Amino acid sequence: MKQQIVNFCLYLLSFILLWEWLRPLEYSTDSIYTVIFVIFIGISLFFTFMQLKWYISYPVKLCYIFFFIHQLFYNGSVFEIGWILEFIHDLRYNLNLITERYFGGMTPPFRTFLFFVLLWLLVYLLNYWIIQRKRILLFLILTITYVAVLDTFSPYDATYAIIRLAVVGFFLLGLLYFERMIFSEKIPFRSILYWKWIVPLLAMIVVSAAIGWLAPKAAPQWPDPLPYFSKYKQDGEGEHLSNSVVKKIGYGTNDEQLGGPFIPNDAPAFRAYVERQHYWRVETKDVYTGKGWVTSDRQFSIANGFIGPYLNLTSSQVQTEQLVSTVEIEREYPYQHIIYPLGLQEISSDADQYRIDHVTENIFPMFNESGERLSSYSLKYSYPLFEIEKLQAIHSNEGAPKELVERYTQLPASLPERVKNLAVEITKDKNNFYDKAKAVEQYFLKEPFVYETNDVAVPELDEDYVDQFLFETKKGYCDNFSTSMVVLLRSVGIPARWVKGYTPGQFVETTSEGLEVYEVTSNNAHSWVEVYFSGIGWVPFEPTIGFSNPQEFAHQSNENQQDSSAAEQEQSQPLEEESQEQIDTDDAKQPKKFPFSLSPAVIVSIGFILFIAACVLILFKTRNKWMTSWMTSFYKWNHDEKDFLKAYRLLLKSLERCGYKRENGQTLREYAKQIDQMFGTNSMSQLTYIYERVLYRGDDPSKEWEQSKELWEDLIKKTTS
Structure with missing residues (x-):
């Protein structure tokens, strides 16, 4: 028991060292959910410490891995077969990339899976180094080097990490050295020896770390190497980027934390063959x-190629134009969702079916059998032409579904009151939804708002993202403008939602069939606004400065006349295509310490996983009692002499689990006498005598079975008491 306490301390210190490897991921990668990986290594080390059998620990860890891969990258219930097939297809795709040595194209789910596997192996190696070899110096050196490099070449501040590593690392080194010394000298385990070693060691380390922290330090003797290895984009006046984290841009799946600057990324996403220019929706x-x-x-449906009935983006009363487009996905594009225009009706591709999320309107291809990743697909869609007079006739949400209105007028309770007051002020002279939406859309043109990609603020913990943009900074990119417009419209009771996708892209050529070819890159990732008009449907609006809404608006008197207000948004000098930051987490937040900001769903999921793990652990640790109780009831009412043999062997195992292990070379009779001496009975010797007669002489124990069961039950109860 005392050695287990020492081993537990060793595992705990190892966990802290591993934690230091995961802390910088928040600032140097696209991962916000590092807490998920921290919990995983904690569970893995705990299972190793408890010496759980592989058939218990492996399923729990695998369930944990796949549960959170589903939570992070897939939609729907974790028990649905659709996402599993999608993951298997994704796995095949990435394995092909590995065989082709194209590692840059691996998808985020696969990279996350590999990272989990890496942590699993790392825990195994730590167990070997610490428990078997009693050495940790090499791993400690690697950890300190890793943290120091990140402190130099990334926004991660390792000041406190170095102190933690010094204290924990040297304490672990000292403890392991003492363990090796005890083992080599064959010194009996005595608690007082550990205390005499640990207390002075810990005191010396803490005092040394404190002196090192408080003592004056010389200025850096070498120039900062970072400018020689990294280049920062500067504006026309030579101002450097802010101290926020800078990431590549592109489409991202996680938008829980918005804000922060980004740098351009012109990695190709897809090529589009279209009859007319339009925005590309994703979710x-x-x-x-x-x-x-x-x-x-999440509300899902499975459909064949006919998608139109599942989306219901616009009413049948809206005038539309039937168009066809073809999308060719670039090999480097990491996602498998369908990219489509407003009014989508039908998809033609190699996929067998499509999974549609009715809430996000995300569409994913599904394969019944193994198939290649979708490289191209054709789209048929009814592109809407909205009549301004019909839009202006909508003054309220009358006739709109109540659930829809509640969902798309939601606002957080923490939203500052001045945001709502501003929305009322902007729309006070307008009497219909369309004019109010246009007033908010054009508000960003009238006020001194600036389109900015570098010096973009990140809200503090007590700040609201929209409030900060509207009243403090007034500069940002599409996320700032589109989110602010949605919040302002919702503040006056108008249903609105945030839409993500891509702008039309860069024109390349016109084909012989008359189709226009556009090259769409990560720089074209974009967000905009859709407003719900009862009886008409969802109508797109574009509040971002420098972007014009490609959607057509016309007056009833002249269907060819474009809406003049939309034309006002066009700028005389074109701005380069903006893109939405991968907004996967840290790209949009400044460096901060724990705790992480997690959504309620993830918190509940982690709690559920921990609850299941705790139940499994409790059942395993109490197996002597509940298994023995069950076996006692089973054998008590059974009269088969074969069951007596099994019951006797069960008793031997139960005694062994309780610490009464039979020594090598010890006969059953000697062992039985030893057990009787411990318990002060003669029951074990009698049972052993009957067992040997049945086993070696073939005697029938049925006459003595009742007495045997009582003796056996008495001993079983003693082992579990």
């Missing part, structure tokens, strides 16, 4: 949290 978000966007619910 929508409905819940604004004050920091970013999340999805409130």
Whole structure:
């Protein structure tokens, strides 16, 4: 028991060292959910410490891995078969990339899976180094080097990490050295020896670390190497980027934390063959949290190629134009969702079916059998032409579904009152939804708002993202403008939602069939606004400065006349195509310490996983009692002499688990006499005598079975008491 306490301390210190490897991921990668990986290594080390059998620990860890891969990258229930097939297809795709040595194209789910596997192996190696070899110096050196390099070449501040590593690392080195010394000298385990070693060691380390922290330090003797290895984009006046984390841009799946600067990324996404220019939709978000966007619910349907009935984007009363487009996905594009225009009706591709999320309107291809990743697909869609007079006739949400209105007028309770007051002020002279939406859309043109990609603020913990943009900074990119417009419209009771996708892209050529070819890159990732008009449907608006809405608006008197207000948004000098930051987490937040900001769904999921793990652990640790109770009831009412043999062997195992192990070379009779001496009975010797007669002489124990069962039950109860 005392040695187990020492081993537990060793595992705990090892966990802290591993934690230091994961802390910088928040600042140097696209991962916000590092707490998920921290919990995983904690569970893995705990299982190793408890010496759980592989058939218990492996399933729990695998369930943990796949549960959170589903939570992070897939929609729907974790028990649905659709996402599993999608992951298997994704696995095959990435394995092909590995065989082709194209590591840059690996998808995020696969990279996350590999990272979990790496942590699993790392825990195994730590167990070997610490428990078997009693050495940790090499791993400690690697950890300190890793943290120091990140402190130099990334925004991560390792000041406190170095102190933690010094204290924990040297304490672990001293403890392991003492363990090796005890083992080599064969010194009996005595608690007082450990205390005499640990207390002075810990005191010396803490005092040394404190002196090192408080003592005056010389200025850096070498120039900062970072400028020689990294280049920062500067504006026309030579101002450097802010101290926020800078990441590549592109489409991202996580929008819980918005804000922060980004740098261009012209990696190709797809090539489009279209009859007319338009925005490309991917998904929508409905819940604004004050920091970013999340999805409130998941509602899925499986469809063949006919998608139109599942989306219901516009009413049948809206005039439309039937168009066809073809999308060719670039090999480097990491996602498998369908990219489509407003009014989508039908998809033609190699996929067998499509999974549609009714809330986010995300569409994913599904394969019944193994198939290649979708490289191209054709789209048929009814592109709408909205009549301004019909839009202006909508003054309220009368006739709109109540659930829809509640969902898309949601606002957080923490939203500052001045945001709502501003929305009322902007729309006070307008009497219909369309004019109010246009007033908010054009508000960003009238006020001194600036389109900015570098010096973009990140809200503090007590700040609201929209409030900060509207009243403090007034500069940002599409996320700032689109999110602010949605919040302002919702503040006056108008249903609105946040839409993500791509702008039309860069024109390349016109084909012989008359189709226009556009090259769409990560720089074209974009967000905009859709407003719901009862009886008409969802209508797109574009509030971002420098972007014009490609959607057509016409007056009833002249269907060819474009809406003049939309034309006002066009700028005389074109701005380069903006893109939405991968907004996967840290790209949109400044470096901060724990705790992490997690959505309620993830917190509940972690709690559920921990509850299941705790139940499994409790059942395993109490197996002597409940298994023995069950076996006692089973054998008590059984009269088969074969069961007596099994019961006797069960008794031997139960005694062994309780610490009464039979020594090598010890006969059963000697062992039985030893057990009787411990318990002060003669029951074990009698049972052993009957067991040997049945086993070696073939005697029938049925006559003595009742007495045997009583003796056996008495001993079983003693082992579990």
